[in-house]
Amino acid sequence: xxxxxxxxxxxxxxxxxxxxxxxxxxxxxxxxxxxxxxxxxxxxxxxxxxxxxxxxxxxxxxxxxxxxxxxxxxxxxxxxxxxxxxxxxxxxxxxxxxxxxxxxxxxxxxxxxxxxxxxxxxxxxxxxxxxxxxxxxxxxxxxxxxxxxxxxxxxxxxxxxxxxxxxxxxxxxxxxxxxxxxxxxxxxxxxxxxxxxxxxxxxxxxxxxxxxxxxxxxxxxxxxxxxxxxxxxxxxxxxxxxxxxxxxxxxxxxxxxxxxxxxxxxxxxxxxxxxxxx
Numbered sequence: 001x002x003x004x005x006x007x008x009x010x011x012x013x014x015x016x017x018x019x020x021x022x023x024x025x026x027x028x029x030x031x032x033x034x035x036x037x038x039x040x041x042x043x044x045x046x047x048x049x050x051x052x053x054x055x056x057x058x059x060x061x062x063x064x065x066x067x068x069x070x071x072x073x074x075x076x077x078x079x080x081x082x083x084x085x086x087x088x089x090x091x092x093x094x095x096x097x098x099x100x101x102x103x104x105x106x107x108x109x110x111x112x113x114x115x116x117x118x119x120x121x122x123x124x125x126x127x128x129x130x131x132x133x134x135x136x137x138x139x140x141x142x143x144x145x146x147x148x149x150x151x152x153x154x155x156x157x158x159x160x161x162x163x164x165x166x167x168x169x170x171x172x173x174x175x176x177x178x179x180x181x182x183x184x185x186x187x188x189x190x191x192x193x194x195x196x197x198x199x200x201x202x203x204x205x206x207x208x209x210x211x212x213x214x215x216x217x218x219x220x221x222x223x224x225x226x227x228x229x230x231x232x233x234x235x236x237x238x239x240x241x242x243x244x245x246x247x248x249x250x251x252x253x254x255x256x257x258x259x260x261x262x263x264x265x266x267x268x269x270x271x272x273x274x275x276x277x278x
Contacts, residue, residue, distance in 0.1 A: 051108050055119055058102050059126045066094065066123060067130035068238050072220035075191050086192060086220050091127075095119045138188065138218050138239055145188040145239075146172045149216050152242035158182065169207040170200035180247035183210040186239075187217040193236075195225040202232045212248055 059066070073086030099119050100112045112119075139145045146162045153160035153175045160175035160182075173184040185201040187193045197215045205213035214235035215221070221229070221236045229236050237245070 047108075047111075051103065051111055051115065052118065052122075054103065054106060054108070055099060055115070055122050056126075058099055059122050062094070062098070063126050063130045066091075066127040067132050068240060069220070070127040071132060072217075072238055073192070075219060077191070083191075086222075089223070091120055091123050094123060099123075133240060140188060142186070142188055145218075146186045149173060149184065149186045149239050149242060150175070152239060153182075153184075153245065156243050156245055158245075170204035171208055171210075174208055174210075178247045180212060181208065181210045182212040182214065182245075182247070183208045184214050184216055187215060187219070189217055189219040192220040192222045193217045193225055194222050195228040198225050198228045198232065198234050198236075202234055205234075214245075216242065 069090050070087050073090055074082065074084045077083050095116070100109070103109055103112050139148050143162075150160040150162050150173050153173065156177075158175040158177040160173055162173055163171055170185055171183040172186045173182075175182045175184065183201060183205050185197055185204065187197055193215060197217075201213045201215050204210070212235065213233070214237050215225075215229070216237045216239050218239060226236060228234075235245075
């Protein structure tokens with residue numbers, strides 16, 4: 001093991017140098033050498049505790065997001081079975097992309113594989129213990145849920161309104177803030193939302209001359225929906241995240257123009273959807 005080899009090397013060179021100094025300086029140098037050797041051994045013995053403290057610290061930094069993802073990715077199917085496949089993938093993804101690189105940066109990289117189960121257990125324990133708002137606060141009725149999401153956006157400073165049920169072209173909410181137009185589709189589901197919703201809101205964003213697009217759900221999103229959202233620049237959100245949503249002037253690497261004047265990204269003028277179309 002690299003860590004043990006490093007410790008052996010440090011003990012060897014400390015003993016060698018300290019022994020030489022003790023030959024000339026006597027007992028004081030020998031005592032200092034003994035203290036240095038003891039400190040090296042104690043530091044090595046304390047290594048597991050320091051690694052676990054680092055893991056807990058990293059997990060707690062992302063506790064709110066992990067708890068929300070856990071809620072989104074766990075659901076009960078029609079047969080009463082708890083389906084948590086999405087949460088298992090999310091947990092492993094966080095461990096691989098966040099925890100292991102951080103351990104490696106601190107010189108604990110060789111311990112990551114051995115502590116894999118410890119890392120996953122820490123993530124699960126922290127996510128399960130973090131207090132989230134009561135999910136019952138979100139209405140179960142589709143129309144009421146859209147109004148609920150629009151209110152969350154208004155609390156965040158957006159001028160948000162729910163669209164009419166007919167002619168909305170996939171957008172349940174249209175909101176504006178700081179010259180940015182956001183189109184939102186709301187899904188109150190009991191299981192992860194598929195990529196059909198992502199396709200619809202991406203099309204609705206063009207119809208409404210939007211600058212940002214998002215699918216909001218109380219549930220999670222399928223892997224295919226996440227992949228498509230990453231490719232199209234669509235945000236996938238839980239309704240609790242709406243209160244922190246801020247306008248962004250880029251989508252898919254392209255700069256957006258002024259939505260208030262109806263100017264598209266290419267600089268040409270595009271009329272808004274008319275009242276009749278809506």
